Amino acid sequence: MSDNVEPAQTSSIHRKLMKVMEMIPTIENTGFNSHHKYKYVEEAEILRRLRDVLPQVGLSAYNTEESATVGSGEATVVNHLVITDVDTLESITIVSTGYAKDTQDKAVYKARTGATKYGYLKGFCLPTGDDPEQDSPVQQRPTAARPVAPAVITINSFNGTPDEISEAIFSIHGDSPLTNEKRTGLIRFFNDNHSDVYDEWCKKYEHEPTTVSDALSIIRIVDDPKVHSTHCRQWNSDEVQAVNDLVAKGGTSGI
Numbered sequence: 001m002s003d004n005v006e007p008a009q010t011s012s013i014h015r016k017l018m019k020v021m022e023m024i025p026t027i028e029n030t031g032f033n034s035h036h037k038y039k040y041v042e043e044a045e046i047l048r049r050l051r052d053v054l055p056q057v058g059l060s061a062y063n064t065e066e067s068a069t070v071g072s073g074e075a076t077v078v079n080h081l082v083i084t085d086v087d088t089l090e091s092i093t094i095v096s097t098g099y100a101k102d103t104q105d106k107a108v109y110k111a112r113t114g115a116t117k118y119g120y121l122k123g124f125c126l127p128t129g130d131d132p133e134q135d136s137p138v139q140q141r142p143t144a145a146r147p148v149a150p151a152v153i154t155i156n157s158f159n160g161t162p163d164e165i166s167e168a169i170f171s172i173h174g175d176s177p178l179t180n181e182k183r184t185g186l187i188r189f190f191n192d193n194h195s196d197v198y199d200e201w202c203k204k205y206e207h208e209p210t211t212v213s214d215a216l217s218i219i220r221i222v223d224d225p226k227v228h229s230t231h232c233r234q235w236n237s238d239e240v241q242a243v244n245d246l247v248a249k250g251g252t253s254g255i
Helices: 012-023 043-057 107-123 162-173 180-193 195-205 212-222 237-249
Strands: 031-033 038-040 059-071 074-085 091-101
Touching (some): 012 043, 012 074, 091 107, 091 195, 162 212, 162 237, 180 212, 195 212
């Protein structure tokens, strides 16, 4: 056998997908849910970025719905995103699922939006959210945490009922992004111990928990003694005191 073996050639469509990843390093979270206090990526922003880039690299994309199941205010939509190389007609299909609940008649439309959004994000490997390098006006940059000895700050350092402490933390720190360490730890705990609740939450809000308020909402739902509302972030003494002061004043706004 000859030693001069030619390496396998990367297909045209995959080279173009790699180019899209280079041209769109991240998608900004331009949407904001004022009720639950979290940022999210809008479908319009994804489409705007892709429409700028796809014609430049020679790719087209379209969605076709495989199925939609609707009933009792719930809807599940299975979507196929077909990405085609306009030069070679080579194509790949990305299958994604969207789920939504709505008390009115919008469940199927929300599910459809979720399915198409995740198809675009996964099909083109587009990251979203807390990139510290990006300069988005809606992204709140995390402030550097002061070092704290873990043994000093405990649940017992907080005064109040679990609900009072949770509401106070939400009022003060709800918009703060989770640190990578806390986010990874909480997601692992939810997946290992309450996967059904965690999956339903992610489907409902169309993203994984990224902020303190996200984590608090799941912690309150699971109501598990192994995880407390104070586990959502690292603490220093001043921050603990601020939470205790708010609880004492009864000035929480409620989650």
